Amino acid sequence: MEFLSFREKLSLANIGHPKKRKEWKGARLAIKSALDSIQLPYPGFYKDTHGKSHAMDGYGYVSLTHHGDYSGAIFHKEIPVGIDLEKVREKTVTLGPKYLDDSEMEFLNKDPYLHTLAWSVKETIFKCQGKKGISLRQNILLQPFTCADQIVKGKIHGTDFADHHYAVKVFAENDMILTYTVW
Numbered sequence: 001m002e003f004l005s006f007r008e009k010l011s012l013a014n015i016g017h018p019k020k021r022k023e024w025k026g027a028r029l030a031i032k033s034a035l036d037s038i039q040l041p042y043p044g045f046y047k048d049t050h051g052k053s054h055a056m057d058g059y060g061y062v063s064l065t066h067h068g069d070y071s072g073a074i075f076h077k078e079i080p081v082g083i084d085l086e087k088v089r090e091k092t093v094t095l096g097p098k099y100l101d102d103s104e105m106e107f108l109n110k111d112p113y114l115h116t117l118a119w120s121v122k123e124t125i126f127k128c129q130g131k132k133g134i135s136l137r138q139n140i141l142l143q144p145f146t147c148a149d150q151i152v153k154g155k156i157h158g159t160d161f162a163d164h165h166y167a168v169k170v171f172a173e174n175d176m177i178l179t180y181t182v183w
């Protein structure tokens with residue numbers, strides 16, 4: 001954790017719960033590794049009032065995720081990004097009406113993998129736009145997809161902002177799903 005900024009070291013010192021500390025550290029290791037791979041220095045990151053992270057030097061866009069023992073991060077020099085990691089869970093089917101539109105529930109067919117993927121894609125789009133107050137069910141609508149699809153498309157609609165369309169890449173391994181914006 002030597003690479004962390006002074007401010008980040010303070011934030012870490014304030015996280016008491018061991019699981020939360022591990023997740024927080026894992027996400028920072030992931031973004032450090034992403035930046036190393038494109039030969040960029042680690043600038044340190046801060047959170048805005050919505051919880052979204054931004055580089056201290058104002059350069060580029062970042063998104064972080066963690067789930068259990070896994071963490072992920074995405075960085076882009078010019079365009080906003082979102083990323084999410086989820087474990088396939090049966091519960092995503094029964095929770096469907098909370099985060100899905102009726103039209104989406106039809107093509108998801110009560111399948112736990114497809115439901116978890118829909119959840120992950122919506123969280124990815126949510127994290128890309130970054131503002132609280134966007135509802136997964138009412139404001140993020142997905143185009144029909146199947147388990148063979150590696151890109152899922154969705155849009156933000158019905159808000160004060162103009163409709164915005166997103167393409168989200170899917171990477172699934174065992175019971176884990178990783179999704180991230182590719183525009």
Ligand SMILES: CC(C)(COP(=O)(O)OP(=O)(O)OC[C@H]1O[C@@H](n2cnc3c(N)ncnc32)[C@H](O)[C@@H]1OP(=O)(O)O)[C@@H](O)C(=O)NCCC(=O)NCCS
Nearest residue numbers: 024027050051052053064065066084085098099127130131
């Ligand atoms: C904030 C939220 C996107 C986090 O997603 P998650 O799957 O619970 O957790 P993840 O590990 O994937 O992501 C956590 C990271 O998201 C980032 N994050 C938090 N708020 C964010 C925001 N408004 N925009 C973008 N990124 C955000 C943070 O970097 C956080 O990591 P950190 O605390 O280590 O810095 C999610 O909790 C949320 O609020 N979703 C809103 C939609 C909703 O209503 N969900 C429930 C539907 S029933």
